[in-house]
Amino acid sequence: MFITSTRRKLSIRIAILHHALGRFGGAEKTAILHGIYMKKMGFDPELFYDGPLPSDWKKRAYSNLKMNKLPFGFPPSISTIKNLEKLTQHLKTFDVVLVHHHIDPFLAYYLTVFLKTNLVWYCGEPLRALWENKLSGITCKELSSTTRPTSTECYGKSVTGIFLSELLYGPSINLLRVVDKKTAKRYTKIIVNSNYTKGVIKSLYGLNSQISVAYPGIEIGQQTKDCVSYSSRDYILAIGAMIPMKNHISLLRAYQQLPADYKSKVKLVIIGDGPLKKRIKLLAEKMGVKNLVFQSQVNEQELVSHYKNCKFIVHLALHEPFGLVPIEGALFGKPSIVSNQGGTKEFIKHGENGFLVNPSDSNDVANQMKCLIDDERLTAEMGLKAKERALREFTIEKSTEKIIEALKQLK
Structure with a gap:
């Protein structure tokens, strides 16, 4: 079993993987905080991360966790292959690899194929650029204002220009949907952030496996002086x-x-x-x-x-x-x-x-x-x-x- 005693818990190593995809928000904060609080509970987490980090959160992350840069799995190149091989060897030293919210879909698929360890997905949401029409009725094309900057952040301007061009936009989205579905079905376990997400994931990916719910949470004890000039409650x-x-x-x-x-x-x-x-x-x-x-x-x-x-x-x-x-x-x-x-x-x-x-x-x-x-x-x-x-x-x-x-x- 993953944990059989309190004593054994101290040796459990957990790798947390997260791509910020060009933004820093609730998902990024939660990934860092989960790592910090796992450490407080006696586990041995490391955070594999790529993306923006505001100075205050960067200080917290680096002072509380061992930090690693998380590579991308696309576009294919000798450099990409070497980075993936190095990452895989590193991740094999962990008891659990926790994909937190979202990572590059090509990297996620690669890990489900080649990483022979417990690979768990803490799902904040499916990739909206792929599935938005299933969630809210908005077409993927209408999301191009967010999809293009995100893709550029991950894969670079040139690759984005090719695969999100008028000619290849549809085929690119369809390819990523196939990859994403295969990946979801290969995870050892899926944990989601709400019952709503649980229903979406089951419907979207056709999953029948047991899915656990772990709501995200707030950190208590924040005490800060007011620094905004508006009158209270106006x-x-x-x-x-x-x-x-x-x-x-x-x-x-x-x-x-x-x-x-x-x-x-x-x-x-x-x-x-x-x-x-x-x-x-x-x-x-x-x-x-x-x-x-x-x-x-x-x-x-x-x-x-x-x-x-x-x-x-x-x-x-x-x-x-x-x-x-x-x-x-x-x-x-x-x-x-x-x-x-x-x-x-x-x-x-x-x-x-x-x-x-x-x-x-x-x-x-x-x-x-x-x-x-x-x-x-x-x-x-x-x-x-x-x-x-x-x-x-x-x-x-x-x-x-x-x-x-x-x-x-x-x-």
Whole structure:
């Protein structure tokens, strides 16, 4: 068995693999935190990573974990083959290799074929650039604004230009779907971040094997001085990458529907960056949205300050497997208005610690905004219940424990 005693646990080596694919967000934070907390539990993890690392997270990762650069499996070349052979030999020294969220699909397939060890997938979501039409009805072609930068980050500009050209775009996506399906069926075990993701994975890949659920979690005990100049609770907060799935357009429409006197006293602050940022800002100007603040990526200190100072959070992502923003906000006693699609709704109990809304219905969203703006007592009560639920069921410790429980099932 994977673990037979507390004493043996101390020698268990776990390799955590993650490609950030050009962005740093919740998935990247969770991969690092899972490694740190596995180490605190007495295991011996190493993180194999490639992608951006903000200075504060880079310091945490390198001071707590042994870090390795994770190569890509494409395009084929002598250098690529040598890197893969070296990686495989290194990974064979581990008891478990944990693919965390996502890695290059060619590398993932290669490992399922040539790595003869326990290979586990902690699935945050299937690759959206391949399967978005199955998740939300948006065609892969419509996602080109995010697919192209991601591919360029992984494989370079020249390769991306060829395989995502008008002629080869469709065949390239179809090839990757075949590779992705074969890979999913070869994993020793799959762990997912929500029951929603569990259903998606079973349907998408035709899997009948047992799939475990381990929600991502927040890290408690963050104490930071306020460093944002807004008065306490005078704004609504939305955080997320500027990509189609995050649904910022519906957020703007809902906020714009608020009566003028509401908007004059409660700002909308949107934090995030990405390929759609320019388009979203232009749309806001065209709609005449006032009292709106855009911010690019912020550091952890600034993020904590925003959570402390905002009135509540709005998170309208479309079919998102699980979003950390409402959980993080709950740590600071803030309720959330959350999409009733996807996995994040599994945290919200409607009318108790937040509201669930149709993310495409701006009237529904605006009405719940008005409710929380009007009733400060209700907002505070919901925020307290959100915090209690987050601390009880959605901490990074709980998340790590659930992953270890799933790994115990390995033979």
